[in-house]
Amino acid sequence: MDLFEIGMDSPLGKLRLIAHDQALVAVCWPDDNISMFAKQLFTVQEDHPILSLARHQLNEYFHKKRQYFDIPIDFVGGTPFQQAVWRALMHIPFATTWSYSDVASYLNNPLAIRAIGGTIGKNPLSIVIPCHRVIGKNGKLTGFAGGLNRKKYLLEIENIRIDV
Structure with missing residues (x-):
């Protein structure tokens, strides 16, 4: 599975957003250990549609313009x-x-x-x-x-x- 990432400035520090072709799989804090993806390589892709949507909706949330997210998500690696x-x-x-x-x-x-x-x-x-x-x-x-x-x-x- 190919994984893509972008960084995002937020009021809480820089976030890392990670997705595959179909869904968002992680929102990581600056100091997160994302061990579930330890062996994965990420491709930075600023125009990835899922990552762009996630960044947009998170910015709306931080500016009190969004209460719920409707981003496709996938729980990769969870039991x-x-x-x-x-x-x-x-x-x-x-x-x-x-x-x-x-x-x-x-x-x-x-x-x-x-x-x-x-x-x-x-x-x-x-x-x-x-x-x-x-x-x-x-x-x-x-x-x-x-x-x-x-x-x-x-x-x-x-x-x-x-x-x-």
Whole structure:
């Protein structure tokens, strides 16, 4: 599978967007370790239609002009469990938060909270798949691959105020 990438300046630093011919497969933070693609070579292609669409929609989101993404996505390399968790995150409405136990309840798997937490931390499509909307049961911010300050910023875009 050929993979293509572009860089994108954002209010949270430079993002890397990665896609194949049909779908977006990753939105990476500047310091992300994208181990699932460790053996892949990327072709920089600024005019790639999926990457251009992703960059456009992310810019709209950052400027509070978009609440949902309609970019074709593909969970490359995720297990069936991981894919189920990531799909569940897509059901968290804009400007709403869920706890990890809410995600477990949604999946009808209340004993999998730890596994769900670990899977959320491996979300390859940060922002597009809104893992930033998952917080601790106590209402506090919890781990985020991009860092808690970025998570707080993303929630503030959605008018959710939570202290770090």
